[in-house]
Amino acid sequence: MLKYLIKQSRLLLFSASFISILHGMGSVYLLAQISAALTTSDFNRDEAALIFVVTALLVMLGYMIGAILFERLGQCAQSDLRGLIAQRVIEADYRQLEQLGAARIQSALSEHCTRVAEFFVSFPIILTNSIIVMGCLAYLAYLSWQVFLLAILVIGFGSFGYHLAHLRAIRHLDIAAKEQDNLFAYFRSLTDGAKELRLNRDKRNAFYDDVLKRSIERVRKERTFGMSIFVASASWGNFLIYAFIGLVLFLLIGDVPDRTLIMTGYALVFVYMVGPLEALLLNIPRANLAQVSARRIEEIMHSIHSSEPQAEIRELPPLQSIVLQGVLHRYYHEQKDEMFTLGPIDLEFRPGEITFLVGGNGSGKTTLAKLLVGLYPPEEGRIMLNSQVINNANRDYYRQFFTTIFSDFHLFDRLLEVSDGNMLDKNGNELLTKLHLQHKVKVRNGAFSTLALSQGQRKRLALVVAYLENRPFLVFDEWAADQDPVFKEIFYRELLPELRTMGKTVLIISHDDRYFHLADRLIRMENGRISLDSPKSPATSINQTALPLVVANHTA
Numbered sequence: 001m002l003k004y005l006i007k008q009s010r011l012l013l014f015s016a017s018f019i020s021i022l023h024g025m026g027s028v029y030l031l032a033q034i035s036a037a038l039t040t041s042d043f044n045r046d047e048a049a050l051i052f053v054v055t056a057l058l059v060m061l062g063y064m065i066g067a068i069l070f071e072r073l074g075q076c077a078q079s080d081l082r083g084l085i086a087q088r089v090i091e092a093d094y095r096q097l098e099q100l101g102a103a104r105i106q107s108a109l110s111e112h113c114t115r116v117a118e119f120f121v122s123f124p125i126i127l128t129n130s131i132i133v134m135g136c137l138a139y140l141a142y143l144s145w146q147v148f149l150l151a152i153l154v155i156g157f158g159s160f161g162y163h164l165a166h167l168r169a170i171r172h173l174d175i176a177a178k179e180q181d182n183l184f185a186y187f188r189s190l191t192d193g194a195k196e197l198r199l200n201r202d203k204r205n206a207f208y209d210d211v212l213k214r215s216i217e218r219v220r221k222e223r224t225f226g227m228s229i230f231v232a233s234a235s236w237g238n239f240l241i242y243a244f245i246g247l248v249l250f251l252l253i254g255d256v257p258d259r260t261l262i263m264t265g266y267a268l269v270f271v272y273m274v275g276p277l278e279a280l281l282l283n284i285p286r287a288n289l290a291q292v293s294a295r296r297i298e299e300i301m302h303s304i305h306s307s308e309p310q311a312e313i314r315e316l317p318p319l320q321s322i323v324l325q326g327v328l329h330r331y332y333h334e335q336k337d338e339m340f341t342l343g344p345i346d347l348e349f350r351p352g353e354i355t356f357l358v359g360g361n362g363s364g365k366t367t368l369a370k371l372l373v374g375l376y377p378p379e380e381g382r383i384m385l386n387s388q389v390i391n392n393a394n395r396d397y398y399r400q401f402f403t404t405i406f407s408d409f410h411l412f413d414r415l416l417e418v419s420d421g422n423m424l425d426k427n428g429n430e431l432l433t434k435l436h437l438q439h440k441v442k443v444r445n446g447a448f449s450t451l452a453l454s455q456g457q458r459k460r461l462a463l464v465v466a467y468l469e470n471r472p473f474l475v476f477d478e479w480a481a482d483q484d485p486v487f488k489e490i491f492y493r494e495l496l497p498e499l500r501t502m503g504k505t506v507l508i509i510s511h512d513d514r515y516f517h518l519a520d521r522l523i524r525m526e527n528g529r530i531s532l533d534s535p536k537s538p539a540t541s542i543n544q545t546a547l548p549l550v551v552a553n554h555t556a
């Protein structure tokens with residue numbers, strides 16, 4: 001992932017790195033000038049002062065430009081990454097998203113992306129300071145090759161210890177990153193379960209103490225432990241630096257004739273080198289954290305992919321038939337080692353047909369609807385649209401025939417239909433009147449004026465959207481369950497017949513047995529199988545030409 005981001009912004013990264021290297025080199029040159037001023041007496045003071053001022057200004061400019069460029073890189077990386085994850089999530093197969101869960105995606109989009117962006121903030125610090133340290137070492141080599149060799153030995157020794165610590169620390173940071181995904185799920189429960197938590201003190205306390213706090217603690221503990229290992233190894237590195245300085249100043253130099261002068265030269269290099277070394281030791285862990293987050297994002301990206309190319313925008317042909325042949329879907333419940341099997345199902349749907357899908361809880365109605373609308377590809381059997389077999393290549397196209405309102409529907413605050421804005425407002429407001437919502441909500445500039453409505457009213461808004469989408473096949477999953485008796489009557493006795501006369505195919509998942517007789521066809525599900533597929537009563541039909549073709553179900 002980091003490699004991908006680096007590749008994406010190669011030019012900017014190259015320029016920023018180049019400037020950082022110049023900044024590092026300028027800093028070392030400054031050190032050489034200070035050292036020369038302190039230890040040499042015969043030099044042109046004015047000329048040296050001018051060079052010093054110019055170098056200092058260039059170093060400052062280098063720092064500023066480098067830091068700005070890297071900040072920009074960080075922000076670009078974050079937005080690129082968010083766009084990339086969002087795009088992948090939008091295109092991913094629906095079932096994979098269900099299995100992955102919202103919390104892990106949230107965690108990737110927020111925290112992991114931020115950490116990866118931080119890499120670009122620590123990168124210039126690492127780069128510049130590495131240059132300064134290398135420059136200082138080169139200067140040391142120029143002063144004395146013995147001292148230089150000793151420095152290399154100390155750095156090698158320190159790096160080895162640092163590497164060992166690094167392996168251990170990364171393990172803990174990985175655990176923390178995984179736990180963070182769980183934590184995001186608990187954060188969701190904080191708001192989604194706000195009512196339940198307020199109404200039940202024991203539940204609230206147990207959730208806070210045993211679940212949320214424990215998870216927060218685990219993330220804190222693992223991350224602190226991981227980072228402490230880094231800090232400990234950084235301190236070890238620090239100690240080695242001072243041990244090295246002590247060794248050189250008090251043992252290696254000894255009582256040479258120009259001792260004070262030589263000591264001043266060395267001391268200056270050491271003092272100058274300590275800061276960058278410390279900055280390096282502090283920033284490498286940040287880069288490591290970014291690496292852990294990048295890996296986590298990579299795992300998430302690998303677990304979701306699209307096996308279905310996105311449909312091109314084109315006119316949909318009229319719907320003639322949708323046929324399900326031996327369609328089957330299985331859910332595997334890992335914890336219970338159980339399997340729920342839906343199917344095999346054989347069904348056929350025709351335009352202008354109102355079908356009620358009924359059955360007990362957990363009998364498989366919603367799963368069948370998800371299969372029908374192409375959210376799940378059938379594990380066995382096939383679906384045909386107008387005699388054309390639906391496969392991965394055309395499933396996204398196939399889905400464009402449907403409008404659904406599932407019981408866990410989502411309302412976007414904007415009407416995202418591609419149409420003339422003014423017409424959208426006009427049509428939307430007309431539909432709001434039709435659904436008795438005109439006093440509560442308005443459509444202005446393609447957006448609902450409010451979504452702060454009751455559940456039944458929100459479902460009516462979803463119906464407005466469904467009407468505006470104007471697709472040939474509508475699927476309502478217990479849509480009327482939240483409607484008052486008056487509006488239930490309107491829905492079943494006015495709106496559904498109207499949809500039928502418009503030639504729409506409608507599948508209604510319902511427990512409203514009072515209205516079952518209004519259906520053209522009734523399908524009953526039991527334990528993942530169709531136990532009844534009964535044709536309509538002709539008396540209730542408005543459009544006699546739209547008689548459904550009922551296909552005998554071999555499971556019945």
Ligand SMILES: Nc1ncnc2c1ncn2[C@@H]1O[C@H](COP(=O)(O)OP(=O)(O)OP(=O)(O)O)[C@@H](O)[C@H]1O
Binds near residue numbers: 365367368
């Ligand atoms: N996302 C899922 N992951 C795993 N198993 C699932 C999932 N959704 C449903 N199931 C399983 O499939 C079975 C059928 O669920 P489904 O939602 O299709 O039933 P339903 O008939 O619509 O029920 P209800 O009337 O309660 O809405 C359930 O018993 C459950 O075990």
